Amino acid sequence: MIWLTFRQFxxxxxxxxxxxxxxxxxxxxxxxxxxHLYNAxxxxxxxxxxxxxxxxxxxxxxxxxxxxxxxxxxxxxVILVILxxxxxxxWGAPLVARELETGTYRLAWNQDVTRxxxxxxxxxxxxxxxxxxxxxxxxxxxxxxxPINAAGGFPNNFxxxxxxxxxxxxxxxxxxxxxxVLAFVIGVVAGILVRRTIAAMAITIVVVALLQFLWPSYVRxxxxxxxxxxxxITAVSLNSMLVSSHNAVTVxxxxxxxxxxxxxxVVGDKSVTPSGRQFFLPGTATSVCxxxxxxxxxxxxxxxxxxxxxxxxxxxxxWPLQWTEAGLxxxxxxxxxxxxxxxxxxxxx
Amino acid sequence: xxxxxxxxxxxxxxxxxPMVSAAIEASNLGREYGSHWALQDCTLNIPVGRVTGLVxxxxxxxxxxxxxxxxxxxxxxxxxxxxxxxxGRGTEQLRKVGFVAxxxxxxxxxxxxxxxxxxxxxxARWDGDLAASRISELKLDPRRKAGRMSGGQRAQLALxxxxxxxxxxxxxxxxxxxxxxxxxxxxxxxxxxxxxxxQMSVVMSSHLVSDLERICDYLVVLVxxxxxxxxxxxxxxxxxxxxxxxxVDRSGLPAEAEIIAAVRNLGQTTVLVxxxxxxxxxxxxxxxxxxxxxxxxxxxxxxxxxxxxPATQGTEMEAAR
Numbered sequence: 079m080i081w082l083t084f085r086q087f088x089x090x091x092x093x094x095x096x097x098x099x100x101x102x103x104x105x106x107x108x109x110x111x112x113x114h115l116y117n118a119x120x121x122x123x124x125x126x127x128x129x130x131x132x133x134x135x136x137x138x139x140x141x142x143x144x145x146x147x148x149x150x151x152x153x154x155x156v157i158l159v160i161l162x163x164x165x166x167x168x169w170g171a172p173l174v175a176r177e178l179e180t181g182t183y184r185l186a187w188n189q190d191v192t193r194x195x196x197x198x199x200x201x202x203x204x205x206x207x208x209x210x211x212x213x214x215x216x217x218x219x220x221x222x223x224x225p226i227n228a229a230g231g232f233p234n235n236f237x238x239x240x241x242x243x244x245x246x247x248x249x250x251x252x253x254x255x256x257x258x259v260l261a262f263v264i265g266v267v268a269g270i271l272v273r274r275t276i277a278a279m280a281i282t283i284v285v286v287a288l289l290q291f292l293w294p295s296y297v298r299x300x301x302x303x304x305x306x307x308x309x310x311i312t313a314v315s316l317n318s319m320l321v322s323s324h325n326a327v328t329v330x331x332x333x334x335x336x337x338x339x340x341x342x343x344v345v346g347d348k349s350v351t352p353s354g355r356q357f358f359l360p361g362t363a364t365s366v367c368x369x370x371x372x373x374x375x376x377x378x379x380x381x382x383x384x385x386x387x388x389x390x391x392x393x394x395x396x397w398p399l400q401w402t403e404a405g406l407x408x409x410x411x412x413x414x415x416x417x418x419x420x421x422x423x424x425x426x427x
Numbered sequence: 428x429x430x431x432x433x434x435x436x437x438x439x440x441x442x443x444x445p446m447v448s449a450a451i452e453a454s455n456l457g458r459e460y461g462s463h464w465a466l467q468d469c470t471l472n473i474p475v476g477r478v479t480g481l482v483x484x485x486x487x488x489x490x491x492x493x494x495x496x497x498x499x500x501x502x503x504x505x506x507x508x509x510x511x512x513x514x515g516r517g518t519e520q521l522r523k524v525g526f527v528a529x530x531x532x533x534x535x536x537x538x539x540x541x542x543x544x545x546x547x548x549x550x551a552r553w554d555g556d557l558a559a560s561r562i563s564e565l566k567l568d569p570r571r572k573a574g575r576m577s578g579g580q581r582a583q584l585a586l587x588x589x590x591x592x593x594x595x596x597x598x599x600x601x602x603x604x605x606x607x608x609x610x611x612x613x614x615x616x617x618x619x620x621x622x623x624x625x626q627m628s629v630v631m632s633s634h635l636v637s638d639l640e641r642i643c644d645y646l647v648v649l650v651x652x653x654x655x656x657x658x659x660x661x662x663x664x665x666x667x668x669x670x671x672x673x674x675v676d677r678s679g680l681p682a683e684a685e686i687i688a689a690v691r692n693l694g695q696t697t698v699l700v701x702x703x704x705x706x707x708x709x710x711x712x713x714x715x716x717x718x719x720x721x722x723x724x725x726x727x728x729x730x731x732x733x734x735x736x737p738a739t740q741g742t743e744m745e746a747a748r
Contacts, residue, residue: 085544184499184528189545189550
């Protein structure tokens, strides 16, 4: 059965190996030069402190000077983020759907091998291939992006693309492998349910994309208990002020006068009055912020003696969060795999 | 006729001392799809060692019955046991039964050699020599992808895969339905040769009697979801008589006789009668019907919906109603 699993998977395996080899060359060659830039900037063994911050920006500037690095940085993120949906659609969805569509399941299920074993070995075999492919690619990209991570992340307006931000988190470490195997099993289940390869592929892409989109908002923040930081809101910190559509006022982190949480992922940020209530701008047309200047508005807000309250997962929680998320995704994948096997035993009967 | 000698060769090799006496044993078996019964009140006892022809028009429920026998379907009503076991349950049962499903499915992307390797990896009793010699006899190129082969070649490959598993019971669902006459004959001869001298029961369905006539010694006629007649071919033929004359009616027939079908043509009436012995009448000509005559008579009777009844069984051939 293992032989058949890999014989039927051969074309996909060759395509995956070819893609991996291509990416290994692209990231392997540029990655070593990125390390060279990192060392040349004096970042290596620098630790922390103001001197290192300037060396970090030297390195980041040198990196950005060659357009290849920013391009590879974002291409890597995109590939690793869409890889689960691709694996789910091209490896998962056809796994059973094609057998059902072409009628070959009637050949496969009338050998000595029981349907349970047939499904279990197919799930395990191709599932491990999904983990290996995505894991190797993530390993490659994590190594490549290592110097950028160490220098505080890729600059982005008010903040940086650090490892803890949603897109970066899903494209480094072990989480990509767990997403790949879950997406693969989602594809298999979709194929069993709709019994049409093309329809199952489309459903898989939609379901995986939706899950990836909702996950950082609704699941990931609750995987670990966040830390809380507070900082007084002053006229200085209000320079990075943001007002939400329902008039909530927040100030960014890591800006002058705000909470300093380098590399952290903020899961909650609000401004609180001395009495402990969240602060909102008055929505009336006669208020200072509606008719006054920006400076008048900021001065008026500052006079309320607000406190910035930030719930965050620090940079140091990267690996605990990776293991927790990967574990949860793996449990979901195994559970769905069990459902797939159970459905196969009862299918068409 | 080579098929006649083949027939003899098959039937001279009945299993000696079989553990189970029934290849397929069904009792009030039924399968419902929505509110439509694909198979109903099917009671059947096909002995081991037989080559059984399951015949009936398209949509009669043949595939449903065979899928129930292989465990590809579960019954809605009644029960079915195959070689004494529950169909499709567990490796032991799977090992005993070979199945060539409808349209003889094979993997289009895999070569002939790949299919044989598949069989070897997935089956404990795989007979690689048998498979290899059949492939070379058939002059199939082992490197050829199954998707590039003709329907006849695909059917032969599927048959080879089923035979090399050395099943005790081989079930084939309309294996020749889509084949041209030559490929059809080659397939049936291949099947007859393979079954000859082997302790293997065969159940094969077709909508054409002529396909089954050459190799079968047991007959099951299935029409409109119900079994019309089942029994050894010799018994079936021995108990049916073709009676023709200017007018044939019940009054001249023995009391136990039953008219299965009647045809009137140019003042001549021909009637298929079921009776233990041939009816005697001076104005009638009584001849032995062919298997096709019998099968067509039951098909047309059931098709008219006049005499649907529970299954007739075994050698007794009891009148249903």
